[in-house]
Amino acid sequence: GAGVSQSPSNKVTEKGKDVELRCDPISGHTALYWYRQSLGQGLEFLIYFQGNSAPDKSGLPSDRFSAERTGGSVSTLTIQRTQQEDSAVYLCASSLGTQNQFFGPGTRLTVL
Amino acid sequence: SQQGEEDPQALSIQEGENATMNCSYKTSINNLQWYRQNSGRGLVHLILIRSNEREKHSGRLRVTLDTSKKSSSLLITASRAADTASYFCATDDRSSNTGKLIFGQGTTLQVKP
Numbered sequence: 566g567a568g569v570s571q572s573p574s575n576k577v578t579e580k581g582k583d584v585e586l587r588c589d590p591i592s593g594h595t596a597l598y599w600y601r602q603s604l605g606q607g608l609e610f611l612i613y614f615q616g617n618s619a620p621d622k623s624g625l626p627s628d629r630f631s632a633e634r635t636g637g638s639v640s641t642l643t644i645q646r647t648q649q650e651d652s653a654v655y656l657c658a659s660s661l662g663t664q665n666q667f668f669g670p671g672t673r674l675t676v677l
Numbered sequence: 678s679q680q681g682e683e684d685p686q687a688l689s690i691q692e693g694e695n696a697t698m699n700c701s702y703k704t705s706i707n708n709l710q711w712y713r714q715n716s717g718r719g720l721v722h723l724i725l726i727r728s729n730e731r732e733k734h735s736g737r738l739r740v741t742l743d744t745s746k747k748s749s750s751l752l753i754t755a756s757r758a759a760d761t762a763s764y765f766c767a768t769d770d771r772s773s774n775t776g777k778l779i780f781g782q783g784t785t786l787q788v789k790p
Contacts, residue, residue: 596687597778598777598778606782606783607683607765607779607780607781607783608733608765610778610779613775613777621775623779644784654718655745658720660776664708664725664776665722665725666776667722668721669716671719
């Protein structure tokens with residue numbers, strides 16, 4: 566079956582521009598997570614969606630970051646007015662319940 | 678913020694040797710998981726050990742968990758060149774019911790043929 570997919574796989578943008586990153590979770594998975602991985606580092610939690618509950622946004626680093634999940638499926642992570650320190654790989658994961666998260670291939674964002 | 682430390686940060690061994698990686702964490706957990714990452718992209722889930730378990734095996738992988746020391750180890754036996762990757766431990770946080778994972782910094786393993 567299809568796994569978690571993310572698009573684009575790579576994104577190069579100029580400082581100050583807005584970007585949107587997309588995640589398609591595994592069908593039927595109610596939980597969706599966004600993580601960020603800076604070069605040579607572990608993953609940093611950003612945001613969590615579970616069904617129709619209010620998302621846990623506690624990991625978002627600034628108000629330039631936002632995410633939504635439409636219809637309990639596809640999620641979009643938006644970064645406004647990108648900065649060079651936003652350069653990282655953004656990983657999405659989905660799960661049924663709160664265990665066994667399945668990760669997508671990630672989007673590598675480069676801010677020039 | 679990261680949960681804790683992984684040790685060593687980098688490990689280079691010959692094919693056929695065993696590789697041991699260690700992980701420490703800070704909070705009370707329900708479970709601890711190990712993931713593998715190739716080329717800095719998607720993570721592959723390797724094994725999950727629950728807080729009431731002390732040791733778990735899966736193929737050539739052996740994971741131990743010591744909740745009194747808040748530490749875990751991953752042993753890969755009879756390593757192969759294809760095991761070359763970065764390995765991360767990840768814990769949940771028992772005080773949170775979201776299931777969000779807190780990752781260590783990772784160990785980069787190189788297995789030389």
